[in-house]
Amino acid sequence: IAGITQAPTxxxxxxxxxxxxxxxxxxxxxxxxWYRQDLGLGLRLIHYSNTAGTTGKGEVPDGYSVSRAxxxxxxxxxxxxxxxxxxxxxxxxxxxxxxxxxxxxxxxLTVL
Amino acid sequence: AQSxxxxxxxxxxxxxxxxxVKCTYSVSGNPYLFWYVQYPNRGLQFLLKYITGDNLVxxxxxxxxxxxxxQTSFHLKKPSALVSDSALYFCAVRDNTGKLIFGQGTTLQVxx
Numbered sequence: 220i221a222g223i224t225q226a227p228t229x230x231x232x233x234x235x236x237x238x239x240x241x242x243x244x245x246x247x248x249x250x251x252x253w254y255r256q257d258l259g260l261g262l263r264l265i266h267y268s269n270t271a272g273t274t275g276k277g278e279v280p281d282g283y284s285v286s287r288a289x290x291x292x293x294x295x296x297x298x299x300x301x302x303x304x305x306x307x308x309x310x311x312x313x314x315x316x317x318x319x320x321x322x323x324x325x326x327x328l329t330v331l
Numbered sequence: 332a333q334s335x336x337x338x339x340x341x342x343x344x345x346x347x348x349x350x351x352v353k354c355t356y357s358v359s360g361n362p363y364l365f366w367y368v369q370y371p372n373r374g375l376q377f378l379l380k381y382i383t384g385d386n387l388v389x390x391x392x393x394x395x396x397x398x399x400x401x402q403t404s405f406h407l408k409k410p411s412a413l414v415s416d417s418a419l420y421f422c423a424v425r426d427n428t429g430k431l432i433f434g435q436g437t438t439l440q441v442x443x
Contacts, residue, residue, distance in 0.1 A: 223374075261421060261433035262375075269429075277430065309374055316429040319365070322374035 221245055223323035225310050231329045232300050240295040240326050242310030250313045251293040252277075252320060253285060255306040262309065268293055269316045300330045333358045333426040337434035344412045344441055352407040352437050354422030363425035364405040366396055369436075370418045378420075381405060392416070412441045 226241045244251065249270045254262040254277075264277030268287040282304060284296045293312075297304055307327050311320040334357045344350045356362055363382055367375040379390025386398045396407045407420060422434040 259435055261435040262431075263433075264430055267430065311375075317363075317425065319377055319380060320431060321377060322367075324374045325372075 223310055223312055223321060225323040225326050227326060229327040231331065234301055234330055235299050238297045238300055240308055242293045242323060243291050244312045245291065246312060247290060248312035248314050250316045252311040253295045254309045254311065255279065256309060257306050302330045305330045333424055333432050335422050335424050335432055335434040337422055337437045339437050341438040341440060346414050346441055346443050347411050350409050350412040350439065352420050352439060354405045354434060355403050356405060356424045357403065358424050360427065364398065365423040366407050367421045367423065368418050369421065375421065414441050414443055417441045
């Protein structure tokens with residue numbers, strides 16, 4: 220069982236470019252989440268999805284979009300990357316919206 | 332508003348000594364509290380949680396946490412630290428919508 224996988228592992232991106240970070244889970248969890256981790260700020264929620272077909276905004280949603288076409292996949296898209304989006308991005312999932320969250324290995328993104 | 336504070340950026344302890352990583356919280360209603368650990372270049376791993384019941388919660392890798400309602404604290408503890416416990420530790424509280432709010436993290440350094 221793989222749990223949660225994220226791709227790519229790392230990426231360097233020119234400002235203004237479009238980028239999609241991929242997240243897949245094989246645990247049949249209903250809820251999925253995207254966080255960014257920045258030094259001294261902990262993890263901040265970008266977007267979430269309580270179930271397939273629904274999404275919601277977290278604490279820092281600007282500049283990001285998500286979709287949840289099925290249970291397993293929850294891609295995060297940066298439509299036009301900016302240097303302030305340089306961060307480590309973590310995907311997480313949980314059985315339900317109020318259950319323990321389990322995290323993927325992360326994607327390190329650098330926007331130049 | 333719900334919040335979590337980890338007052339120490341770094342905790343240093345000698346191998347074999349007891350360790351404590353501090354966490355205080357602010358939440359309306361009953362708190363749901365979590366501890367996660369992050370090893371270098373890895374995702375977050377769930378350690379333990381408090382939902383209700385016994386104030387002393389036991390988790391993975393010999394860690395435990397003590398819930399103290401009057402002090403609004405949820406400190407992480409281990410009786411005897413290992414060098415391999417060196418990592419970044421996050422405390423989190425679940426807000427009223429089910430979302431996790433993370434502290435800024437505490438680096439634990441265990442020296443031989």
